[in-house]
Amino acid sequence: MAQFLTDSAVELCDVVKQFGDVAAVDHVSMAIRQKEFFSMLGPSGCGKTTCLRLIAGFEQPTKGDIRINGQLMGDTPAFQRNVNTVFQSYALFPHLTVAQNVGFGLEMKRVASDEIKRRVKEALELVRLPQMADRHPKQMSGGQQQRVALARALVNRPQVLLLDEPLGALDLKLRKEMQIELKNLQTQVGITFIYVTHDQEEALTMSDRICVMSKGKALQIGSPLEIYERPNCRFVADFIGETNFLDGKVLQINGEFGEIEVSGRKFVGRIGEGVRVGDKAMMSIRPEKMLLVDKPNPNALNTYETRVASIAYVGSDTRIIVKLGDTQVDVWEQNSQSTLDPSYFFKPGEAAWLTFKPENALVIKE
Amino acid sequence: MQKNSSTRLFGLMFPGAFWLIAFFFLPILLIVGISFLTKGDSGSPELPLTIDNYSRTFGEEYLTLFGRSLWISLISTILTVIIAFPVTIWIVRLPKKWRDMAIFLVMIPFWTNFLLRTYALRFMFLNEGPFMRAINGVWVDTLGNENEIELLFTQFSVMLGLVYGNLPFMILPLYASLEKFDWTLLEAASDLGADVWRSFVRVMLPLTAPGLIAGSILVFVPAIGNYITVELMGGGKSQMIGRTIAQQFSTANNWPFGAALSLIMMVVVTAAALVYFRVGRGEQAR
Numbered sequence: 001m002a003q004f005l006t007d008s009a010v011e012l013c014d015v016v017k018q019f020g021d022v023a024a025v026d027h028v029s030m031a032i033r034q035k036e037f038f039s040m041l042g043p044s045g046c047g048k049t050t051c052l053r054l055i056a057g058f059e060q061p062t063k064g065d066i067r068i069n070g071q072l073m074g075d076t077p078a079f080q081r082n083v084n085t086v087f088q089s090y091a092l093f094p095h096l097t098v099a100q101n102v103g104f105g106l107e108m109k110r111v112a113s114d115e116i117k118r119r120v121k122e123a124l125e126l127v128r129l130p131q132m133a134d135r136h137p138k139q140m141s142g143g144q145q146q147r148v149a150l151a152r153a154l155v156n157r158p159q160v161l162l163l164d165e166p167l168g169a170l171d172l173k174l175r176k177e178m179q180i181e182l183k184n185l186q187t188q189v190g191i192t193f194i195y196v197t198h199d200q201e202e203a204l205t206m207s208d209r210i211c212v213m214s215k216g217k218a219l220q221i222g223s224p225l226e227i228y229e230r231p232n233c234r235f236v237a238d239f240i241g242e243t244n245f246l247d248g249k250v251l252q253i254n255g256e257f258g259e260i261e262v263s264g265r266k267f268v269g270r271i272g273e274g275v276r277v278g279d280k281a282m283m284s285i286r287p288e289k290m291l292l293v294d295k296p297n298p299n300a301l302n303t304y305e306t307r308v309a310s311i312a313y314v315g316s317d318t319r320i321i322v323k324l325g326d327t328q329v330d331v332w333e334q335n336s337q338s339t340l341d342p343s344y345f346f347k348p349g350e351a352a353w354l355t356f357k358p359e360n361a362l363v364i365k366e
Numbered sequence: 367m368q369k370n371s372s373t374r375l376f377g378l379m380f381p382g383a384f385w386l387i388a389f390f391f392l393p394i395l396l397i398v399g400i401s402f403l404t405k406g407d408s409g410s411p412e413l414p415l416t417i418d419n420y421s422r423t424f425g426e427e428y429l430t431l432f433g434r435s436l437w438i439s440l441i442s443t444i445l446t447v448i449i450a451f452p453v454t455i456w457i458v459r460l461p462k463k464w465r466d467m468a469i470f471l472v473m474i475p476f477w478t479n480f481l482l483r484t485y486a487l488r489f490m491f492l493n494e495g496p497f498m499r500a501i502n503g504v505w506v507d508t509l510g511n512e513n514e515i516e517l518l519f520t521q522f523s524v525m526l527g528l529v530y531g532n533l534p535f536m537i538l539p540l541y542a543s544l545e546k547f548d549w550t551l552l553e554a555a556s557d558l559g560a561d562v563w564r565s566f567v568r569v570m571l572p573l574t575a576p577g578l579i580a581g582s583i584l585v586f587v588p589a590i591g592n593y594i595t596v597e598l599m600g601g602g603k604s605q606m607i608g609r610t611i612a613q614q615f616s617t618a619n620n621w622p623f624g625a626a627l628s629l630i631m632m633v634v635v636t637a638a639a640l641v642y643f644r645v646g647r648g649e650q651a652r
């Protein structure tokens with residue numbers, strides 16, 4: 001069970017949300033820190049939106065507690081929670097102008113009208129739409145609507161901003177731009193962002209920490225580096241980036257490292273959480289962490305002869321598939337050497353020695 | 367070329383124009399004509415021309431009648447809205463197959479003659495009927511009140527009859543508006559700190575205004591002109607303008623006066639509807 005800090009922005013404690021037979025959120029615990037950019041990442045239907053809706057107060061948990069700024073939410077209705085949501089569909093009010101949309105939250109809190117005017121103007125400047133105040137949402141592009149939705153939420157200065165795939169409807173280029181803009185904005189306003197996405201690259205580039213979810217469960221919570229370099233299970237390793245799995249059996253463990261046997265070959269790697277001698281386990285190695293060489297260093301660990309199956313040149317690197325016995329292994333070689341020399345490349349059918357460092361290989365449980 | 371296209375236009379417009387002239391303008395012209403004639407001894411309108419029919423309309427008796435008709439129609443329209451809104455919201459939120467079923471059920475009463483339905487309603491309010499007898503049984507015998515409750519032949523029973531008869535005309539246009547309503551907007555409103563009532567007033571109401579306005583007019587206008595409900599549910603006690611007009615054309619046999627009353631009613635209702643549309647449109651633009 002996670003240790004909860006009282007100064008967390010949002011805490012979920014063993015939260016379950018059941019829809020009929022489906023557990024959309026299944027015993028999830030997490031503590032989101034103040035001013036953190038926290039992402040929830042996972043495939044479609046894994047319960048990300050449901051988590052956000054539970055925090056926002058649109059749904060009530062079947063079991064478990066939610067705290068916002070240390071306060072137990074219980075059945076506090078959505079309109080009394082000091083969080084704001086940026087909806088995936090933006091949910092802008094079509095009958096109101098941009099300024100009226102942005103000012104809606106302040107109006108509901110009965111803020112004086114000249115202060116509303118001032119803060120709406122500020123918020124629109126923050127999202128770089130100051131000249132659009134009198135337009136209606138229909139008259140704006142998707143990216144502009146997205147910014148209005150952001151301004152409408154930020155103008156209330158919430159403790160926590162919940163964003164449900166806010167860039168999902170935008171094209172790739174605009175998406176990249178908005179990612180940078182959003183991240184800058186978050187640093188600037190200093191508000192906790194809880195950001196839902198199913199785009200792993202987006203999560204990796206923007207987040208302070210990521211929670212990887214699958215089937216309603218929070219599998220791993222950690223910094224992008226931890227998630228990518230030290231996945232704690234097969235799903236996380238597989239979902240984030242590309243990886244090679246070598247299935248085998250743990251032979252021995254020596255401190256942080258251990259030895260695993262994979263169809264007669266022995267490999268050494270970093271031992272993951274909860275792995276014991278004799279367990280069936282797998283080794284996960286990222287393709288870019290492997291090297292192909294002509295002549296092996298006789299003393300090196302994790303070095304075996306393979307046969308090149310295919311080669312694809314993709315500009316920045318070359319993607320090679322080799323056969324290690326019956327197992328296919330992906331190897332990405334960065335083209336940092338001159339690539340005009342044809343002898344630089346391996347050819348299909350050639351023999352090549354595969355090697356990787358033990359600290360770059362991770363032994364994880366089934 | 368020019369001539370050709372204008373003949374074509376005329377050809378296209380002709381059926382509609384003919385319809386409008388034959389069945390709308392001509393009858394109205396006829397009524398305008400009759401309203402300036404005098405009641406003959408045999409009952410049929412005769413010369414000389416007169417404006418007596420109009421001056422009689424502005425007498426106190428008929429102004430009160432107009433006032434009461436507008437009042438009863440207005441209240442019954444408001445009651446219809448109050449009942450129809452939650453019912454329609456409930457229907458729209460039903461799962462798809464139940465929703466179609468519910469709308470079908472709303473329309474079913476149309477297949478029965480309105481007169482028959484009103485008689486059925488009247489039977490329910492009749493003190494000799496089983497329904498009121500049960501109620502009065504409890505009211506007098508169990509609760510020990512002295513007098514029986516009488517609902518029939520009151521302003522209340524007329525309003526109830528109007529609400530009952532007009533409810534589908536409110537539900538159907540409201541349904542059309544509410545079906546297009548994006549429910550995440552209510553979540554957005556509540557996310558921004560609006561309680562249920564303010565979410566309704568500031569978000570749902572303006573966005574369903576077209577259906578509400580159309581429905582109100584569809585309910586209000588026939589309510590003013592209604593005479594079957596007024597006759598059967600109100601007896602003689604709760605006279606409304608529609609029934610008076612009907613009587614002028616039948617028992618009283620005074621067509622000129624009936625014609626004058628109808629025209630004035632038409633002007634009043636049209637003016638009211640126009641103002642209402644204007645206000646409603648302004649509300650939406652806000």
Ligand SMILES: Nc1ncnc2c1ncn2[C@@H]1O[C@H](COP(=O)(O)OP(=O)(O)OP(=O)(O)O)[C@@H](O)[C@H]1O
Binds near residue numbers: 022044046047051
């Ligand atoms: N109101 C509801 N009624 C019934 N089941 C629901 C409801 N809302 C969500 N679910 C179910 O809960 C699970 C999680 O849904 P959720 O919307 O949280 O997924 P998600 O991770 O946001 O997916 P996506 O990336 O597609 O948006 C799904 O299996 C979904 O069908």
Ligand SMILES: [Mg+2]
Binds near residue numbers: 050
């Ligand atoms: Mg979702």
